[in-house]
Amino acid sequence: xxxxxxxxxxxxxxxxxxxxxxxxxxxxxxxxxxxxxxxxxxxxxxxxxxxxxxxxxxxxxxxxxxxxxxxxxxxxxxxxxxxxxxxxxxxxxxxxxxxxxxxxxxxxxxxxxxxxxxxxxxxxxxxxxxxxxxxxxxxxxxxxxxxxxxxxxxxxxxxxxxxxxxxxxxxxxxxxxxxxxxxxxxxxxxxxxxxxxxxxxxxxxxxxxxxxxxxxxxxxxxxxxxxxxxxxxxxxxxxxxxxxxxxxxxxxxxxxxxxxxxxxxxxxxxxxxxxxxxxxxxxxxxxxxxxxxxxxxxxxxxxxxxxxxxxxxxxxxxxxxxxxxxxxxxxxxxxxxxxxxxxxxxxxxxxxxxxxxxxxxxxxxxxxxxxxxxxxxxxxxxxxxxxxxxxxxxxxxxxxxxxxxxxxxxxxxxxxxxxxxxxxxxxxxxxxxxxxxxxxxxxxxxxxxxxxxxxxxxxxxxxxxxxxxxxxxxxxxxxxxxxxxxxxxxx
Numbered sequence: 001x002x003x004x005x006x007x008x009x010x011x012x013x014x015x016x017x018x019x020x021x022x023x024x025x026x027x028x029x030x031x032x033x034x035x036x037x038x039x040x041x042x043x044x045x046x047x048x049x050x051x052x053x054x055x056x057x058x059x060x061x062x063x064x065x066x067x068x069x070x071x072x073x074x075x076x077x078x079x080x081x082x083x084x085x086x087x088x089x090x091x092x093x094x095x096x097x098x099x100x101x102x103x104x105x106x107x108x109x110x111x112x113x114x115x116x117x118x119x120x121x122x123x124x125x126x127x128x129x130x131x132x133x134x135x136x137x138x139x140x141x142x143x144x145x146x147x148x149x150x151x152x153x154x155x156x157x158x159x160x161x162x163x164x165x166x167x168x169x170x171x172x173x174x175x176x177x178x179x180x181x182x183x184x185x186x187x188x189x190x191x192x193x194x195x196x197x198x199x200x201x202x203x204x205x206x207x208x209x210x211x212x213x214x215x216x217x218x219x220x221x222x223x224x225x226x227x228x229x230x231x232x233x234x235x236x237x238x239x240x241x242x243x244x245x246x247x248x249x250x251x252x253x254x255x256x257x258x259x260x261x262x263x264x265x266x267x268x269x270x271x272x273x274x275x276x277x278x279x280x281x282x283x284x285x286x287x288x289x290x291x292x293x294x295x296x297x298x299x300x301x302x303x304x305x306x307x308x309x310x311x312x313x314x315x316x317x318x319x320x321x322x323x324x325x326x327x328x329x330x331x332x333x334x335x336x337x338x339x340x341x342x343x344x345x346x347x348x349x350x351x352x353x354x355x356x357x358x359x360x361x362x363x364x365x366x367x368x369x370x371x372x373x374x375x376x377x378x379x380x381x382x383x384x385x386x387x388x389x390x391x392x393x394x395x396x397x398x399x400x401x402x403x404x405x406x407x408x409x410x411x412x413x414x415x416x417x418x419x420x421x422x423x424x425x426x427x428x429x430x431x432x433x434x435x436x437x438x439x440x441x442x443x444x445x446x447x448x449x450x451x452x453x454x455x456x457x458x459x460x461x462x463x464x465x466x467x468x469x470x471x472x473x474x475x476x477x478x479x480x481x482x483x484x485x486x487x488x489x490x491x
Contacts, residue, residue: 002042003074003075003089003138004075004077004087004089006039006042006130006131006134007089007131007132007134007135007138007148008131009131010035010127010128010129010130010131011128011131013035013127014124014125014127014128015124017031017032017120017123017124017127018120018121018124021119021120022120025118025119025120026119028119028120028122028123028124029110029113029114029119029123031123031127032106032110032123032124032126032127033107033110033111035127035130036103036106036107036110036130037103037107039099039102039103039106039130039134040100040103040104040107043096043099043100043103044100046072046091046096046099047093047096047097047100047480049066049072050066050070050072050091050092050093050096050483051093051479051480051483053066053067053072069092069203070092070093070483070484070486071090071091071092071140071203072090072091072092073089073090074089074090074091074138075089076088076089077089085141085143085144085200085201086141087139087141087144088139088140088141088144088201088203089138089139089140090138090139090140090203091137091138092483092484093480093481093483093484094262094265094266094335094484094485095137095138096480097335097339097477097480097481097484098137098258098262099134099137099138101254101255101258101338101339101342102130102133102134102137102255103130105250105251105254105255105342105346106126106129106130106251108250108346108459108462108463109126109247109248109250109251109459110123110126111455111456111458111459111462112246112247112250112350112455112456112459113126113245113247114453114455114456115453115455116163116245116247117163118162118163121162122159122163125155125158125159126155126159128154128155129152129155129156129159129251131151132147132148132149132151132152133148133152133255133259135147135148135151136148136149136152136259136262137262140201140202140203141200141201141202142190142193142194142200142201142202142205142267143190143194143200144200145190145202146183146186146187146190149183149186149259150180150183152256152259153175153176153179153180156175156176156248156251156252156256157172157173157175157176158172159244159245159248160172160175160240160243160244160245160248161173163244163245163248164243164244164245164248165242165243165244165356166243167239167242167243168243168244170239170243171239171240171242171243171244172240172243174236174239174240175236175239175240178226178235178236179226179227179236182222182223182225182226182227182233183223183226183227184223185219185220185222185223185226186219186220186222186223186224186263187223188219189215189216189217189219189220189223189267190220192215192216192219193205193216193271202266202267202271205271206270206271213272213274213275214275214278214279216272216275217268217272217275217276217279218279220263220267220268221264221268221279221283223263224260224261224263224264224267224268225260225264225286225320226260227256227257227259227260227263228257228260228261228264228316228319228320229257229260229313229316230286230287230289230290230313230316230317230320231286231289231290231293231294231313231317232289234290234294234313237252237257237309237312237313238306238309238310238313240252241253241305241306241308241309241312241349242303242305242306242309242362245353246305246349246350246352246353246354247350247353249305249309249349249350249353250346250349250350253312253341253342253345253346253349254341254342254343254345254346255342257312257316257341258338258342260316261316261319261320261323261334261338262338264320264323265323265331265334265335268323269323269326269331273326276324276326277326280324280325280326281324283320283321283323283324284320284321284324284407284411284415286317286320287317287318287319287320287321287324287418288317288321288417288418289317290313290314290316290317290320291314291315291317291318291321291418291421291424292314292317292420292421292424294310294311294313294314294317295310295311295314295421295424295425295427295428296424297310298310298311298314298424298428299424299427299428299431301428302363302364302365303362303363303364304352304355304356304362304363304364304367304432304436305349305352305353305356305362306362307352307364307428307432308345308348308349308352310428311345311348311388311425311428311429312341312345314421314424314425315337315341315345315388316341317421318337318399318400318403318418318421319334319337319338319341319403321403321407321415321418322334322337322402322403322406322407324410325406325407325409325410325411326410327406327409327410328485329402329405329406329409330403330406330407330410331481331484331485332402332406332478332481332482332484332485333399333402333403333405333406334403335477335480335481335484335485336395336398336399336402336474336477336478336481337399337400337402337403339395339470339477340387340395340396340398340399340467340470341399343395343463343466343467343470344384344387344388344394344395344396344467345384345388346463347380347381347383347384347460347463347464347467348381348384348385348388350456350459350460350463351377351380351381351384351460354377354452354456355367355370355377355436358374358448358449358450359444359445359448361444364432364435364436365435366442366444367435367436367442367444367445368435368436368438368439368440368441368442368445369438369439369440369441369442369445369446370436370437370438370445370450371437371438372441373441373445373446373448373450374450374452376452376457376460377450377452377460378437380460380461380463380464381433381436381437382433382437383464383467383468384463384464384467385429385432385433386429387467387471388425388429389422389425389426389429389430390422390425393468393471393472394467394468394471395466395467395470395471395474396467396471397471398470398471398474400419400421400422403418404416404418404419
């Protein structure tokens with residue numbers, strides 16, 4: 001029942017917390033922090049059960065099931081026999097990797113939002129968000145997957161629309177409508193799966209032969225591509241990032257975009273491998289266009305947060321290319337890059353928003369000399385920026401290198417052109433550092449108070465530590481990837 005509780009309890013917990021703490025709003029963040037810490041440790045315990053099930057007191061049947069399928073069964077709930085579906089909760093190593101990443105980012109988002117206004121409402125919405133996002137990664141029922149997918153939009157709509165910048169209402173509605181409309185493509189694909197197989201459950205559909213999978217594949221691909229997002233479905237993201245509070249940008253980039261990548265792996269590579277192999281070259285083309293197009297937009301962008309947003313989109317193009325390899329190495333590289341991207345891009349968004357909050361300007365041309373007046377933020381920005389361009393010793397280097405190697409093995413030497421994406425990254429990151437972090441201090445910077453709270457410093461330090469630690473020691477993530485993609489049989 002604990003699995004069901006952590007999905008649905010936030011609905012009641014968020015409302016209860018809001019009404020109980022409206023007159024003591026400082027308490028809300030401590031409740032949210034405690035809840036997210038609990039989620040992290042539950043996820044970590046599940047990882048141990050999946051990686052080493054023999055160390056736990058499972059029945060012989062469940063132990064055999066885990067070893068045969070890679071899934072840890074968490075229960076079947078809310079059965080509706082008339083329609084042939086129920087809320088089936090099962091997780092594998094890929095699911096748990098996403099659960100741990102989500103809970104970790106939620107913990108750090110609490111620290112970066114420590115002094116946010118209207119705290120009772122803000123942190124209650126974060127608690128509410130934790131329920132459906134965990135449901136997305138925990139259920140193997142495609143209908144419930146879609147419902148949880150859609151429910152994540154509700155708290156995000158309010159978080160962007162209430163706490164965002166000047167055009168927050170426009171950005172929130174665009175984000176909601178754009179992602180909702182393209183999610184309907186995915187839903188139609190799921191419905192066609194049900195019509196052909198008679199099953200809503202992913203594990204049962206996987207065992208059934210599909211008569212016309214090409215249409216289904218493209219419907220699901222478009223739905224997930226818009227969430228990643230990849231070119232030309234990316235137009236909603238820059239507006240959402242620019243207008244959203246920086247802490248919410250962390251969740252947009254670190255969690256919501258990963259829903260798209262997770263869906264591509266789960267429902268194209270695993271469910272329709274033959275069709276994915278057939279259309280893999282199209283995935284590569286979309287990935288290349290995304291990497292280069294968004295990268296070049298970042299080079300010419302003067303708006304610091306929009307530059308980071310385009311950088312985020314560019315790196316997701318690399319993830320699509322890695323997924324398109326359908327190889328053990330490629331998918332492992334994709335998972336590593338998904339986690340690395342979340343940890344690298346988050347401090348860039350946080351510092352970009354913090355600079356705007358302090359200087360009241362988004363433009364790098366108004367800055368300069370940040371390193372002199374705010375050395376802590378400047379140093380973290382440079383570290384994350386160097387990781388984004390692939391500096392050895394950081395997560396960015398490991399992620400990009402493994403993607404290039406796996407892509408070359410699958411598609412030939414011509415695909416090494418994706419290395420140019422690293423050169424483009426170097427262009428916009430170094431240019432941003434030159435204009436905003438170093439250079440001559442502007443009058444605006446010289447008269448600005450760049451004080452930073454301990455909570456904000458702690459969160460940035462945590463991101464910096466993780467970027468370096470997993471850059472030097474990537475094996476823990478690849479161990480999880482090895483377990484997640486063992487179904488490929490070592491391809």
